[in-house]
Amino acid sequence: MSPVHVRAEPGDFAENVLLPGDPLRAKYVAENFFEGARQVTGERGMLGFTGTYKGKPVSVQTTGMGCPSASIVTEELIQLGARNLLRVGTCGGYDPDLRLGDLIVATSATAQDGTVSSITQGVSYAPAAHFDIVHAAYHAAENAGRRTSVGPIVSSDLFYDPTEKPAELWANLGVLAVEMEAAAIFTLAAMRGVRAGCLLTVSDTIGAEVVRISDEELRNAVDNMMALALDTLNALN
Numbered sequence: 001m002s003p004v005h006v007r008a009e010p011g012d013f014a015e016n017v018l019l020p021g022d023p024l025r026a027k028y029v030a031e032n033f034f035e036g037a038r039q040v041t042g043e044r045g046m047l048g049f050t051g052t053y054k055g056k057p058v059s060v061q062t063t064g065m066g067c068p069s070a071s072i073v074t075e076e077l078i079q080l081g082a083r084n085l086l087r088v089g090t091c092g093g094y095d096p097d098l099r100l101g102d103l104i105v106a107t108s109a110t111a112q113d114g115t116v117s118s119i120t121q122g123v124s125y126a127p128a129a130h131f132d133i134v135h136a137a138y139h140a141a142e143n144a145g146r147r148t149s150v151g152p153i154v155s156s157d158l159f160y161d162p163t164e165k166p167a168e169l170w171a172n173l174g175v176l177a178v179e180m181e182a183a184a185i186f187t188l189a190a191m192r193g194v195r196a197g198c199l200l201t202v203s204d205t206i207g208a209e210v211v212r213i214s215d216e217e218l219r220n221a222v223d224n225m226m227a228l229a230l231d232t233l234n235a236l237n
């Protein structure tokens with residue numbers, strides 16, 4: 001039976017799935033990186049596509065913004081047969097060494113959100129990326145010569161964070177950057193026995209002030225990240 005939100009049937013999705021937040025980025029990836037792409041779902045505008053990349057089946061599915069939306073999509077993709085989930089998104093850089101357009105391979109995602117604490121019923125928990133994906137992503141980035149940082153991120157419920165100096169707090173704790181979905185994806189993947197990871201492009205640097213990347217620079221950096229993400233999935237056993 002088709003799940004409630006990701007309206008599709010078993011077999012419509014490949015085992016390897018890219019997870020951007022943005023539906024138009026999902027469409028862009030399918031149109032520009034996949035061979036033989038077909039749309040497999042579109043409920044609520046949460047577009048999903050399946051095709052092949054260098055001969056291997058692959059899908060891309062929108063998660064929407066925030067852990068509540070990402071958790072629904074993750075659960076339903078796993079019901080539909082997804083086994084390797086790689087989030088591909090943008091983030092705000094907290095680490096002062098990060099530059100706009102840099103790539104991050106997340107190793108863990110602090111759950112500064114309501115979804116993961118609801119799942120764990122308030123028990124402390126450290127959502128982590130699967131080592132196989134971290135390993136494959138790091139090597140894909142290294143081979144491509146891309147400026148890359150590997151380390152912890154934080155998944156927040158907030159894009160507009162009213163906290164005074166959030167960068168100071170998180171950078172002091174060794175956290176590289178903030179985004180909004182990885183903690184829920186990592187947690188559900190671990191619970192369901194599948195692999196998850198996360199690649200991020202730094203779209204904002206957050207320090208004394210917030211600096212945003214230009215649209216063109218972002219497009220180029222995200223294109224490069226998508227190729228690395230697809231090579232990462234193809235390298236998995």
Ligand SMILES: O=P(O)(O)O[C@H]1O[C@H](CO)[C@@H](O)[C@H]1O
Nearest residue numbers: 020021022065089090179180
């Ligand atoms: O670029 P995407 O994948 O949408 O990810 C980031 O961008 C959105 C906020 O602008 C949030 O979804 C955040 O996680």
Ligand SMILES: O=c1cc[nH]c(=O)[nH]1
Nearest residue numbers: 090091092179180204
């Ligand atoms: O979640 C996000 C994504 C991009 N930039 C941010 O500051 N936060």
